[in-house]
Amino acid sequence: DGGITQSPKYLFRKEGQNVTLSCEQNLNHDAMYWYRQDPGQGLRLIYYSQIVNDFQKGDIAEGYSVSREKKESFPLTVTSAQKNPTAFYLCASSIGDLLGTQYFGPGTRLLVL
Amino acid sequence: AQKVTQAQTEISVVEKEDVTLDCVYETRDTTYYLFWYKQPPSGELVFLIRRNSFDEQNEISGRYSWNFQKSTSSFNFTITASQVVDSAVYFCAFGSGNTGKLIFGQGTTLQVKP
Secondary structure: OOOEEEEOOEEEEOOOOOEEEEEEEOOOOOEEEEEEEOOOOOEEEEEEEEEOOEEEEOOOOOOEEEOOOEOOEOOEEEOOOOOOOOEEEEEEEEOOOOOOOOEEOOOEEEEEO | OOEEEOOOOEEEEEOOOOEEEOOEEEOOOOOEEEEEEEEOOOOOOEEEEEEEOOOOOOEEEOOEEEEEEHHHOEEEEEEOOOOHHHOEEEEEEEEEOOOOOEEEOOOEEEEEEO
16 A cells, blocks of 8 residues: 555654654655644644755754655654654655645654653 | 635534535735645544646535635635534645645634534
8 A cells, every 4th residue: 555654653752852753655756745733723844855865944944854865755853952842743745846736644743751 | 925714713513514614815826726634533634635726616526515716715615414524624725836835724623513
């Protein structure tokens, strides 16, 4: 089955710790995205990547970093610089360019201890 | 600036009622795309529909229908004969050819009671 997988489902971060959220897709999609969702709010774009080894900042990139070494993978690192990381993180991918319909993974819920 | 407004925060209906979710957008772009996504309690966003700005034809898919009106910058979503399984948060989103990024509304929480 083709799809987008995110792991872990729940992640706990200690103060000052960097954590990495995994996103993998086997849809052969070119573009990948990371969104953050806070309770009762819509999604906000963190980073996006149209092709391997290239990525762009979204609206709320501060405190986050990404890499795109493989077409299938787009991991997101939440650094210690992100002071309010508690949120639901959703990864998405789309075929072709950035105008393609985005399909989402199941999400990772990040909590701070 | 581009913006998507879903004025209805929460809607509660009884099963078999029809319900319309409103979506209003703001843009100066002439080419753009509109989407509806469903987010059930599990959290994953499920794609429902995409509409291009040059195609105002309304669409029906089973119990779902969408009314796109450029004159009022609206893209409303109607569920006919609602079911308990329709209970979810529904998001309207806007994408533009200039940025390629999706802008989401705040979402409407729909509760369908048996």
